[in-house]
Amino acid sequence: MKGQKRINALTIAGTDPSGGAGIQADLKTFSALGAYGTSVITALVAQNTCGVQSVYRIEPAFVAAQLDSVLSDVRIDTIKIGMLAETDIVEAVAERLAFYNARNVVLDTVMLAKSGDPLLAPSAVESLRRRLLPQVTLITPNLPEAAALLDAPHARSEREMKEQGDALLGMGCKAVLMKGGHLDDVESPDWLFTRDGAQRFTAPRVQTRHTHGTGCTLSAALAALYPRYLDWPKTISAAKAWLSQALEQADSLEVGHGIGPVHHFHQWW
Numbered sequence: 001m002k003g004q005k006r007i008n009a010l011t012i013a014g015t016d017p018s019g020g021a022g023i024q025a026d027l028k029t030f031s032a033l034g035a036y037g038t039s040v041i042t043a044l045v046a047q048n049t050c051g052v053q054s055v056y057r058i059e060p061a062f063v064a065a066q067l068d069s070v071l072s073d074v075r076i077d078t079i080k081i082g083m084l085a086e087t088d089i090v091e092a093v094a095e096r097l098a099f100y101n102a103r104n105v106v107l108d109t110v111m112l113a114k115s116g117d118p119l120l121a122p123s124a125v126e127s128l129r130r131r132l133l134p135q136v137t138l139i140t141p142n143l144p145e146a147a148a149l150l151d152a153p154h155a156r157s158e159r160e161m162k163e164q165g166d167a168l169l170g171m172g173c174k175a176v177l178m179k180g181g182h183l184d185d186v187e188s189p190d191w192l193f194t195r196d197g198a199q200r201f202t203a204p205r206v207q208t209r210h211t212h213g214t215g216c217t218l219s220a221a222l223a224a225l226y227p228r229y230l231d232w233p234k235t236i237s238a239a240k241a242w243l244s245q246a247l248e249q250a251d252s253l254e255v256g257h258g259i260g261p262v263h264h265f266h267q268w269w
Contacts, residue, residue: 005077005227005228006036007034007035007036007077007078007224007227007228008035008036008038008074008075008076008077008078009030009035009036009037009038009076009077009078009079009080009220009223009224010037010038010039010040010070010071010074010076010078010079010080011023011026011027011030011037011038011039011040011079011080011081011082011220011223012039012040012042012063012067012079012080012081012082012084012093013026013039013040013041013042013080013081013082013083013110013216014041014042014043014044014045014055014082014083014085014110015041015043015044015045016045016047016213017045017046017047017048018047018048018049018212018255018256018261019255019261020049020212020213020255020256020260020261020262021047021212021213021216021217021261022045022082022083022213022216023039023041023082025213025216025217025220025261025264026039026080026082026216026217026220027039028264028265029216029217029220029221029224029264030220030223030224031264032242032264032265032267033221033224033225033242034224035077035078035223035224038070038074038076040063040066040067040070041058041063041066042057042058042063042082042083042084042085042089042093043055043056043057043058043083043085043089044056044058045083048256048258049212049255049256049257049258049259049260049261050256050257050258050259051258055085057085057086057089058089060088060089060091060092061092063089063092063093064092064093064095064096067092067093067096067097067100068096071096071100071102072100076102077104077227078103078104078105078106078223078224078226078227079097079102079104079105079106079223080105080106080108080219080220080222080223080224081093081105081106081107081108081132081136082108082110082216082219083110083120084110084120084124084128085120085121085124086120086121086123086124087121087123087124087126087127089124090124090127090128090131090132091127091131093132094127094131094132094135097135098135102135103137104137104223104226104227105135105136105137105138105223106136106137106138106139106140106219106220106222106223106226107132107133107136107138107139107140107219108139108140108215108216108218108219109128109139109140109141109145109146109149110145110215110216111125111144111145111148125148125149128149129149129171133149133168133171133172133173134172134173136173136174137174137175137226138173138174138175138176138177138222138226138232139168139173139175139176139177140177140179140215140218140219140222141168141176141177141178141179142179142181142215143155143161143178143179143180143181143183146161146164146165146168146178147164149168149171150164150167150168150171152164152167155178155183156183157183158180158183158189158191158200161178161180161183161189161191162178162191162193162198164178165178165191165193165198166193166198168193169193169194169195174194174195175192175193175194175232176192176193176194177190177191177192177193177222177232177236178190178191178192178193179215179218181214187202187203187204187205188202188203188204188205189201189202190202190236190240192232192233192236194232199233201236201237201240203240203244204244206244206247206248206250208247208248208250208251209259209260210247210250210251210253210259210260210261210262211247211250211259211262212256212258212259212260212261212262213261213262214243214247214262217243217246217262217264218239218240218243221238221239221242221243222235222236222239225238225239243262245266245267246262246263246264246266247262247263248266249262249263249266250262250263252266
């Protein structure tokens with residue numbers, strides 16, 4: 001990283017005490033990819049590799065206060081948004097990002113934990129569509145999340161993925177990365193949609209059960225790398241290559257009794 005611009009990254013998300021997802025995964029990802037990480041916490045989540053046990057939502061005014069603390073002092077080059085939990089928090093985040101004219105914002109539309117536990121109130125989806133989608137630079141929905149945003153059936157093919165990606169772009173998003181991990185395929189196809197067209201990215205499926213925090217980690221990697229490339233195809237290719245190695249090395253960790261985390265620091269240990 002020597003000689004490159006120093007990147008300051010901000011994550012706005014919930015916590016994971018077991019360290020594999022949320023704020024903790026984002027900060028590890030930022031560090032692994034050479035960005036200085038700052039954070040704003042939206043919810044305290046009692047979770048581990050087996051599931052979510054409890055969620056304590058932070059008061060929206062305090063979420064806004066945290067954002068003021070960071071954005072009034074630190075030059076933030078890129079932002080990743082994860083778990084927002086409820087409507088009032090979505091509204092508070094959207095208002096402060098608009099106030100500070102935030103740029104390079106990656107929204108991971110977190111709705112469900114890997115275990116299936118809900119992380120976003122259904123009533124907050126409309127606020128996400130109306131207030132945040134037009135503000136962010138890229139959204140990274142998986143297939144169930146895209147379906148929820150569009151109030152449509154879950155895509156079952158790449159053709160349907162492409163239709164839904166175009167539909168999300170039409171809702172005001174600047175760019176959409178549709179993640180195809182839920183397709184029953186030997187590959188894991190992702191599709192990028194921008195005003196310039198669509199582009200397909202693939203990677204072989206890594207044979208590991210330890211995928212806890214994969215979505216958080218990918219979106220944090222995209223946020224960390226985008227200021228370096230200022231080009232989504234190059235950013236996505238680099239982020240997916242790094243994440244593939246983190247998944248390849250996940251089995252070398254010994255964390256928990258359930259779905260373990262990816263290995264964020266596979267380059268060093």
